[in-house]
Amino acid sequence: MPDSGEVRSIGLYMSRKVAYLDERWGWPALPDTIPQFMSVLQPMEFKNVNPKQQFSVFPFAAVAKDRVEDENRYKVGADFFWRPSTNLQLSGTVNPDFGNVESDDVVINLSATETFFPEKRLFFLEGQEVFSASPRADTRGNGVGNAGAPYTMVNTRRIGGKPLELPDISGLSIPDRELDQPVDLYGALKVTGQRGSLRYGFLGAFEEDVKLDGTFAGQNINLQRPGSDYGVARIMYEDSEGGAYRAFGMLSTAVLHPDKDAIVHGFDGHYLTPDGKFKVDAQAFTSDISGVDRGYGGFIDFDYTIRQGVSQRLGIEYFDRNVDINDLGFLQRNDSFRIRSSHVRTTSGLGWARLNQFDIRGFVQKNNDGLFTGGGLFITNKLTFNDTSSVFATASLFPEAYDDLNSFGNGTYRTEQRAEFVIRYS
Structure with a gap:
């Protein structure tokens, strides 16, 4: 408060x-x-x-049995929360154990673009909204159309994720099981608060060293590599004088490792009219990664509510070849210029049916070589009857395009036009 x-x-x-x-x-x-x-x-x-000052400590102990390695693992740690005033909270975790976190859905992805998995660890979920610099970072939604993957500079699933990729060393072989294991954390600290019109947040996390079992020149070895250190800093100014909402913020992230440092800075702005009908959100960012030229990118989104239940959205985005925020964020691809739009209509009280949701959206996209690398038109409708049963239908059209990603570095190839149609009753 x-x-x-x-x-x-x-x-x-x-x-x-x-x-x-x-x-x-x-x-x-x-x-x-x-x-x-x-x-x-x-x-x-x-x-x-x-409200009074609050302080809580939650110690824990955990025992795990690794049946593959035939060994027991023991862990003792604690989570703590301190709210010294109504507008400041500090939280931390020491030697955390996330073994009780809900599993991710099983997704088979054979494409070159990454699948996004949302954060489910409570420590990183609490107070996460201050690090969300754009509505594009929010994967939740009530519509029936496919909003696509998020664009976010802070994807805390990177923290304690896979180890940093190993360099190519002749004769070294590490099983995929070792390379895909999550990295344990020494601890993490988070500070969130507000002072007048300023909101701020800081997040730091520190990974333990990574131990990998493998072979080198036919001999069994145990390879040890340092983990990464993560840092996030966020500050935002908000003003609602006259009923309109205006905000401007800065977000910086850092991932530090002896083999690679990745620094990203972003600036975002937001505006909402007093009646809530017209909204603008924009973000621009730059990345500075060891061994890679500085990259730039950004987007702007316009959202207009024509009347209750009817809205129109327009988004424009550009990313150069070098921009990369994926060491701590999430961006499915760079090297692109895209325009996307959507029109949503929701009608209720039909008498014979409870609700009808209609969504039409599309996008066109080029890379920096001027090649048309993607486009699509998507029409979705969901009709919900009075007995809560529903009919869902969607039609998709993908025109001819050039695919510059899914050859995995083996050049660009042409894709044919295709269409899809799905209908289901539930």
Whole structure:
């Protein structure tokens, strides 16, 4: 909470999910089809609300059995949280164990672009919103159309992920099982807070050394490599004078390793009109990686709500050949100029049906050589009947294009036009 005097003003919203009706009941009535939320919450005032300083420590111990290596592993650590004031929180973890985290879905990906997996570790999830510099970083959504992969400078799944790729050494062989194992952490520290119109956040994490079993020239070896150190710094200025929302922020990330350093700086801006109908979000960033020329990229998105349930979006993005934020962020590809647009219509109260959601979107894309590297038109409709059953249909059209990624470094090739159609009832 921000600092306040004797009287504290808050906005209140309550909702309940009624599962058997597949409905959400809320007060005030704020459906997903209107462009406002925070500004139209029910205002309330309370006196003599004085939150106290909070401090918590959660120690833990864990034992794991590795049946492949036939060894036991023991771990003792602790998580701690300290809130010295209403607008500042510090949290940390020492020798963390994430063995109780939900598993990822099984995805078979044979393409050259990476699959995004969302963060599920509670330590990194809490307070993560301050490090989100654009709506493109949020993978959640209520629409029926495919929004695609996120664009984000901070993807905490990189922390404690795979070890840094080994250099090519003749005679050295490391099994894939070793190269895919997650890296343990010594610890991590996070600070989030707000001071007036300024919001800020800092995150640091430190990996343990990586031990890899393999062979070299036919002899069994145990290779030890240092882990990476991660750092994130975020500051943002927000202003809502006159009812309009304006914000400007800076986000910097660093991944430090004896073999490779990766530094990324980004700047973002945001604007929302008082009625919530028109919104602009933009971000530009630059990357500086050891052995690679500095890279640049960015995007701007426009979102206009025509009326309740009808919205139009337009996005423009450009990334040069050298920009790379994937040491700590997520970006499916660079070397591209893309324009994308979507039109969404949601209609409720049809009488014979509860809800109809219609989505049409598309994109065109070129690389920096001027080759048309992708495009698509996607039409999706979901009709939900009064008994909560639904019919979902989607049609996709992909025109002829040049594929400069999926040959895995073996040149560019031409792809034919193709179409897809899916319909299902549930």
